Amino acid sequence: xxxxxxxxxxxxxxxxxxGLNPGNFTNAYDHxxxxxxxxxxxxxxxxxxxxxxxxxxxxxxxxxPYSSATLSGNAEWDPSQPLLLTPDDDLYLCWNIADxxxxxxxxxxxxxxxDIQPVQVTA
Numbered sequence: 171x172x173x174x175x176x177x178x179x180x181x182x183x184x185x186x187x188x189g190l191n192p193g194n195f196t197n198a199y200d201h202x203x204x205x206x207x208x209x210x211x212x213x214x215x216x217x218x219x220x221x222x223x224x225x226x227x228x229x230x231x232x233x234x235p236y237s238s239a240t241l242s243g244n245a246e247w248d249p250s251q252p253l254l255l256t257p258d259d260d261l262y263l264c265w266n267i268a269d270x271x272x273x274x275x276x277x278x279x280x281x282x283x284x285d286i287q288p289v290q291v292t293a
Contacts, residue, residue, distance in 0.1 A: 176206055176280035182220075183265060183273040190230055191264035197276040199261040204280070211282040212252035213261065218245045219275045227274075230262040231255070252281075 181203070183195035190196070218227075224242045228235055231253070239247050255261065263276055 172285075173212075173281040173283055176211055176282060178277050178279050179203060180275065180277045182275050183263070183267075185269035186264065188230075188233075188262055188264070190233065190262060191228075193269060195265045195267045195269050195271070195273050197263040197265075197274065199278060201258055201260055204255065204257070204259070204261065206255070206257055206280065206282070208282050209256065209287050211255055211280055213255060213278050213280055214249070214252035215279040216247040216263070217277040217279070218247065220272055221245060221274055222272045225274070226266045228264045229253070230264060231259055 179199060181197045181199060183197045186192055186194055186196040188196055188198065218241055221241060221243055224240060226240050227238065227247070229237045229247070236253060237249060241247070253261075261278070265274055267274065
């Protein structure tokens with residue numbers, strides 16, 4: 171298996187606009203931000219900075235929880251199974267940090283496996 175990198179996307183958390191995390195910070199990676207134009211891709215790693223203490227995060231795909239973690243300082247989220255996404259997916263990191271505090275900065279690392287892309291047939 172040979173992965174192809176799709177680069178990284180960095181966001182600074184903002185006051186939650188999803189309704190999933192009212193009053194707290196959320197890093198939002200909507201499908202326009204992720205901008206992957208392939209059928210399936212993975213988020214395989216997050217690097218987190220600007221955490222001033224211990225914080226909890228819940229990772230959502232759309233409105234569905236995917237994972238959670240407790241992190242502190244400069245940290246990383248490195249799931250045992252990469253998060254499989256499609257171009258229509260939105261990805262949110264919802265923190266238990268009040269949106270009046272220091273906003274976490276998250277860099278998401280993306281890749282895809284060319285062996286799992288669907289076959290396209292043209293007529």
